[in-house]
Amino acid sequence: MEMPAITPAELEAKIKRGEKVERAELSGMNLSGAQLGRAKLPRADLDGANLENVDLRGAELAGASLREAFLVGANLANALLTKADLDGANLSGADLSNADLTRANLSGANLEGAKLCGAKLRYAQLDSCNLGDADLSSANFSHADLVDSHLGGAKARKANFSRAVLTRVDLSEADLVEANFDGAALEEAVLTGARCERSQFVEADLSRAKLDRARLDGCDLRKATLKDVSVNGAVLTGARLHGAEGGELDAAEAEWIDLSLAGDGSQRCALADYANRNEAAGAENAGRRFFGAGDVLRNAELDFDDGARVEIQSRFERCNIRLGKNAELVVGAQGRLEDCTIVGGRLRVIGKFLEQRSPGLIGTTQLFVSEQGAVSATLQQPKEATQFAFERGCRLRVHIMPAVPDGKQES
Amino acid sequence: MSKTDKSEAQSKQTTVEEGTQFKGTLNSTCQVMVRGVVDGDLTAPSVIISETGTVTGNVKAECIRSEGVLAGRVDAEDVYLSGSVRSDTVIRAKSLEVKLKSSREKLEITFGECILDVGDDPSAETTDSSRTQTAASQATPQARRSVVPAADRNSAQNEADEPSSSTNHRSVPPPPS
Numbered sequence: 001m002e003m004p005a006i007t008p009a010e011l012e013a014k015i016k017r018g019e020k021v022e023r024a025e026l027s028g029m030n031l032s033g034a035q036l037g038r039a040k041l042p043r044a045d046l047d048g049a050n051l052e053n054v055d056l057r058g059a060e061l062a063g064a065s066l067r068e069a070f071l072v073g074a075n076l077a078n079a080l081l082t083k084a085d086l087d088g089a090n091l092s093g094a095d096l097s098n099a100d101l102t103r104a105n106l107s108g109a110n111l112e113g114a115k116l117c118g119a120k121l122r123y124a125q126l127d128s129c130n131l132g133d134a135d136l137s138s139a140n141f142s143h144a145d146l147v148d149s150h151l152g153g154a155k156a157r158k159a160n161f162s163r164a165v166l167t168r169v170d171l172s173e174a175d176l177v178e179a180n181f182d183g184a185a186l187e188e189a190v191l192t193g194a195r196c197e198r199s200q201f202v203e204a205d206l207s208r209a210k211l212d213r214a215r216l217d218g219c220d221l222r223k224a225t226l227k228d229v230s231v232n233g234a235v236l237t238g239a240r241l242h243g244a245e246g247g248e249l250d251a252a253e254a255e256w257i258d259l260s261l262a263g264d265g266s267q268r269c270a271l272a273d274y275a276n277r278n279e280a281a282g283a284e285n286a287g288r289r290f291f292g293a294g295d296v297l298r299n300a301e302l303d304f305d306d307g308a309r310v311e312i313q314s315r316f317e318r319c320n321i322r323l324g325k326n327a328e329l330v331v332g333a334q335g336r337l338e339d340c341t342i343v344g345g346r347l348r349v350i351g352k353f354l355e356q357r358s359p360g361l362i363g364t365t366q367l368f369v370s371e372q373g374a375v376s377a378t379l380q381q382p383k384e385a386t387q388f389a390f391e392r393g394c395r396l397r398v399h400i401m402p403a404v405p406d407g408k409q410e411s
Numbered sequence: 412m413s414k415t416d417k418s419e420a421q422s423k424q425t426t427v428e429e430g431t432q433f434k435g436t437l438n439s440t441c442q443v444m445v446r447g448v449v450d451g452d453l454t455a456p457s458v459i460i461s462e463t464g465t466v467t468g469n470v471k472a473e474c475i476r477s478e479g480v481l482a483g484r485v486d487a488e489d490v491y492l493s494g495s496v497r498s499d500t501v502i503r504a505k506s507l508e509v510k511l512k513s514s515r516e517k518l519e520i521t522f523g524e525c526i527l528d529v530g531d532d533p534s535a536e537t538t539d540s541s542r543t544q545t546a547a548s549q550a551t552p553q554a555r556r557s558v559v560p561a562a563d564r565n566s567a568q569n570e571a572d573e574p575s576s577s578t579n580h581r582s583v584p585p586p587p588s
Contacts, residue, residue: 255510354534368511374533385521389511392489395530396507400522402498 008034015039020060027065037075077115092130162200207246216252222263238265241274249274264333264350265370266311291316293334304329304345313351316340333372344382349373359401369394380404425455429463443472445479462494475504482523490529498523505530 006014006024008031014021020040027045032052039059046066053073058080065085072090077097084104091111098118105125112130117137121144129149136156144164154174162182172192182202189209198218207227211234218238226247236254240263249271259277260267288309291297295314304310306324313332323329323345331337335351339360346366347353350373353360358378361367364386369375371393378399379386385403390396423441427433431447442457445464458472464479475487482497490504500523507529509520 352533356534366511376532376534381522387511388509388520388522390507390509390529392506392508393530394507395533396527397529397532397534398527400525400527402524 012036032070211252220263236271241277242267247274262333266330266332266348266350268348291335311335312337331373349375353377358399363403369396427464460494467497493519495521496523496525498525500525501528502526503528 006021006026008029011021011024011026011031012034015036015038018038018040020042021044022042024041024044026049027047028049029046030050031054032050033054034051035055036059037055037057039056041059041061041064043063044061044065046064046069048068049066049070051066051069051071051074054071054075056074056076056079058078059076060080061084062080062082063084064081066089067085067087069086069089071094072092074091074094076099077095079096079099081104082100082102084101086104086106086109088108089106089110091109091114093113094111095115096119097115099116100120101124102120103123104121106129107125108128109126110130111134112132113134114131115135116131116139117135119136119139122140122142124141124144126141126149127145127147129146131149131151131154133153134151134155136151136154136159138158139156140160141164142160142162144161146161146169147165147167148169149166150170151174152170152172154171156179157175157177158179159176160180161184162180163184164181165185166181166189167185168188169186170190171194172190174191174194176191176194176196176199178198179196180200181204182200184201184204186204186209187207189206191209191211191214193213195215196219197215199216200220201224202220203223204221205225206229207225208229210230212230212232214231214234216234216236216239219236220240221244222240223243223245225245226249227245229247231247231249231252234252236249236252236257238256238258239254240258240260242259242261242263252271254271256268257271257274258265258268259273287305287307288311289304291310291312291314293313296317297314297319298317300316300319302319303322304324304327306326308324308327309330310323310327311330311332312335314335316337317339319337319340320343321329321340322343325344327345328348329342329345330348331351331353333350337353337355339355339357340353341355341360341362342364343362345364346368347361347364348368348370350370352374354374354376355378356376359380360377361379363382364379365382365384366387366389367375367379368389369391371391373391374395376397378401380401381403383403386400424444425437425439425441426444427447427449429446432450433448434450436452437443437449437454439455441455442459443453443455445458445460445466447463448465450467452469453466454471456472457474458466458470458476460466460475460477460479460481462478464477465482466477466480467482469484469486470481471486473487474489475485476491478494480495480497481492482500485500485502485504487503488505490502490507492507492509496502502525507527511519
C-alpha cells in the first residue's frame with residue numbers, strides 16, 4: 001500500500017509531536033533548514049531530497065534511502081543511519097559525529113570536510129568516497145570498503161580501519177596518529193606525508209603503497225606486507241618490523257627499528273639490519289638465553305659468556321649476574337629484577353630493575369631504559385664511562401657513581 | 412600569567428652569550444639561552460644550555476634542554492640531556508630524555524656522581540615479599556643513601572655515622588677487567 005504524500009510542514013509537526021513516521025515518502029522534497037531533530041523516520045524514502053543545513057540530530061533513519069540526497073551542512077550528530085543508503089549523497093561539511101552508519105552505503109558520497117569523529121562505520125560501503133579534510137578522529141571503519149576513496153588531509157587520529165579494504169586509497173598528508181590498520185588491505189595506497197606515529201599495521205598489506213615522507217615512528221608493522229613500497233624520506237624510528245615481508249627500506253630514515261617478536265623494543269637494531277634480518281635473527285639466537293614469563297629465580301649466581309644475549313621476562317630476586325664482554329641483558333616488558341646485582345655488560349630495561357642494597361649495577365657499559373622501563377638502583381660506572389639512554393616516560397631513581405679508582409675496589 | 416603574556420614570553424629570550432660569565436640569581440619570565448657561564452640560581456620557564464654553555468647552581472624550569480655542562484640541583488618537568496652532568500648533581504624531573512649517540516666516537520652524555528629522580532618512584536611498587544626481605548636494609552642509612560638527593564646527603568651521612576644495629580651489608584663483586 002502506498003503512503004499518502006506528506007508536506008514539509010506536516011512532517012515537522014508530526015516530528016515535533018514525537019510521532020514515528022515509518023517508510024515516509026519524501027523523495028525529492030525540499031526540507032532545507034528544517035528542524036527534524038530526534039525524528040523517527042526509519043526506512044524513509046529521501047532520495048534526491050534537499051536536506052541542506054537540516055537538523056537531524058539524533059534522528060532515527062535506519063534503513064532509510066537517501067540516494068543522491070543533498071545534505072550539505074546537515075547536522076546528523078548521533079543519528080542512527082544503520083543500513084541507510086546514501087549512495088552518491090552530498091554530505092560535505094555535514095556533522096555526523098557519533099552517528100551510527102554501520103553497514104550503510106556511502107558509495108561515491110561526498111563527505112569533504114565532514115565531521116565523523118566517533119562515528120561507527122563498521123562494514124560500511126565507502127568506495128570512491130570523498131573524505132578529504134574530514135574529521136575522522138576515533139571513528140570506526142573496521143571491515144569497511146574504502147577502495148579508491150580520497151582521504152587526503154583527513155584527521156583520523158585513533159581511527160579504527162582494522163580489516164578495512166583501502167586499496168588505492170589516498171591518505172596523503174592525513175593525520176593517522178595512533179590509528180589502527182591491523183589486517184587492512186592497503187595495496188597501492190598513497191600515504192605520502194601522512195602522520196602515522198604509533199599506528200598499528202599488524203598483518204596489513206601495504207604492497208606497492210607510497211609512504212614517502214610519512215612519519216611512521218613507533219609504528220607496529222609486524223607481519224605487514226611491504227612488497228615494493230616506496231619510503232623516500234619516511235621516518236621509521238622505533239617501528240616494529242618483526243616478520244614484515246619484503247620491502248627495501250633503505251630510502252627511509254630511522255635511529256633504530258625493533259625486530260623483536262613481542263614488539264617490546266627488546267631487539268633494537270639499525271635500519272640497515274632490516275635487509276639482513278633473517279641472518280641477524282639466526283646469529284642472535286645462537287648466543288641467546290631466555291627466561292620466560294611466570295618463572296621465579298631466587299638467590300642464583302649466573303655467569304654469561306662474552307657476546308651472550310640474555311632476555312629476562314621472568315622475575316629474579318637477589319641474584320648475582322655477571323656479564324662477559326659485549327654481553328647484553330634485556331629485562332623484557334614482563335621482566336622484574338629485585339635486589340639483584342649485575343656486573344659488566346650492557347643493560348636494556350623495558351620492564352623493571354629495582355634494588356635497594358646498592359650498588360646493583362657495577363661496571364655497566366651501557367644502560368638503556370625504555371619509555372615503560374623503571375630503574376631504582378645505584379650504578380657504579382666502569383673506567384670508560386657508561387653510555388646512557390633514557391626514553392621519555394621512563395621512571396628512575398638512579399644514583400650514578402663514578403668508577404672506583406684502582407686499588408680501592410671492594411673485594 | 413595571561414595568555415598574551417605567555418606568548419610574549421615565549422617569543423622573547425634572555426641570552427647569556429659565549430664569553431659572558433654570570434654570577435648570582437637570574438629569574439626570568441622568558442626562555443633563557445646559556446651559551447656562556449651561569450654560576451648561581453636560575454629560574455625560567457625554559458632553559459637551553461648550548462654546547463658551549465655551563466650552568467652551575469639551582470635551576471628551576473618547566474623545560475630544560477642541555478647540550479653543555481650542568482651541575483647543581485635541577486628541578487623541571489621535562490629535561491633533555493646531552494653534553495655532561497658534573498658530580499654532585501641532582502636532577503628531579505617528570506620526564507627525562509637522553510639519546511644514545513649513533514656514532515661511537517663520542518659519548519652523548521657523561522655523568523659524574525649524580526642522582527636522577529624521574530617520574531613516579533618505581534620502588535614504591537615493590538611487592539610485599541621483597542619488601543619484607545629488604546625491610547632491614549631499607550632501615551639502614553647506607554641503603555637509603557642510594558636514593559637520597561645530594562643536597563640531603565649531608566643529613567643522611569650524619570645518620571649513617573650513628574651506630575646501626577641492623578646493618579645489612581652485601582659483598583660487592585669487583586667490576587670486570
